[in-house]
Amino acid sequence: MSVTAAHIARLVPALLLGALIVGHPRPAAALDTAPWDAVLRAHANRGGVDYAALKADAEAMGQLDRFLAGVATLPASAGLADWLNAYNATVVKAVVERYPLASVRDVPGFFDRVTHRIAGQERTLDAVENEIIRPRFEDARVHFALNCGARSCPALAPRAFRAGSLDRTLDGLVRRALRSPLHLRVVDGTPELSKLFEWFAADFTRGGETAVAWARRFDARGVLEGIADDATPRFRRYDWRLNDRPR
Numbered sequence: 001m002s003v004t005a006a007h008i009a010r011l012v013p014a015l016l017l018g019a020l021i022v023g024h025p026r027p028a029a030a031l032d033t034a035p036w037d038a039v040l041r042a043h044a045n046r047g048g049v050d051y052a053a054l055k056a057d058a059e060a061m062g063q064l065d066r067f068l069a070g071v072a073t074l075p076a077s078a079g080l081a082d083w084l085n086a087y088n089a090t091v092v093k094a095v096v097e098r099y100p101l102a103s104v105r106d107v108p109g110f111f112d113r114v115t116h117r118i119a120g121q122e123r124t125l126d127a128v129e130n131e132i133i134r135p136r137f138e139d140a141r142v143h144f145a146l147n148c149g150a151r152s153c154p155a156l157a158p159r160a161f162r163a164g165s166l167d168r169t170l171d172g173l174v175r176r177a178l179r180s181p182l183h184l185r186v187v188d189g190t191p192e193l194s195k196l197f198e199w200f201a202a203d204f205t206r207g208g209e210t211a212v213a214w215a216r217r218f219d220a221r222g223v224l225e226g227i228a229d230d231a232t233p234r235f236r237r238y239d240w241r242l243n244d245r246p247r
Helices: 005-023 034-042 053-057 058-072 080-098 125-137 142-145 164-178 211-216
Strands: 115-118 122-124 184-187 188-193
Touching: 005 164, 034 053, 034 058, 034 142, 053 058, 058 080, 058 115, 080 115, 080 125, 115 184, 122 125, 125 142, 142 164, 188 211
Parallel strands: none
Antiparallel strands: 115 122, 184 188
16 A cells, blocks of 8 residues: 555654653552541551551451552552552551551561562562662651551551642651650750661761751751751660550
């Protein structure tokens, strides 16, 4: 079949459109956070979870399972809000399945060997945090959004994370955490920080900033007033008891 100028004129727009679609794929659809929000509204309490009540609440457990079904097929290209929600909901489900439980550390391999279906693969919690969230998004504030199920973890956010408000939410979570002496205090002139600042020092000192300088940006109480940015901090003992918060 001969190709005329008219054929070419009709084909060019279609080819250009195809190239644009291939070169600019649609962004991954965000998770439906309504089921996770419902679980948090019903059973998140004082920064932790009322695990006994959640386990006994068939409707809430169904909502948690529906949310995690979405997590299982989450696109690997998903944004930070989705990954944070996926991590926190997975922790809650892993705890409630084993409840009553004194500490997540009582579960062998809770973080580094037990796997969960997340974004089309079997992944450990450590893999989600250390292979996806930390290296991909390079934002130290995530350490105040991820909740590991321990009392010394920053408080579990009472609502699901959403992309449009995530920056503001993360700032608020860090400020809230650093209001507590559990995460920031000064004793005899020496700053004492959460163990998170030691374990993830590379994140908090990215770009040459010190841990103290990073914390100062979110120090709403002014605890660090008069403390030099290059002061050597001590790191607080981590309380691994379960963040069980009955109402």
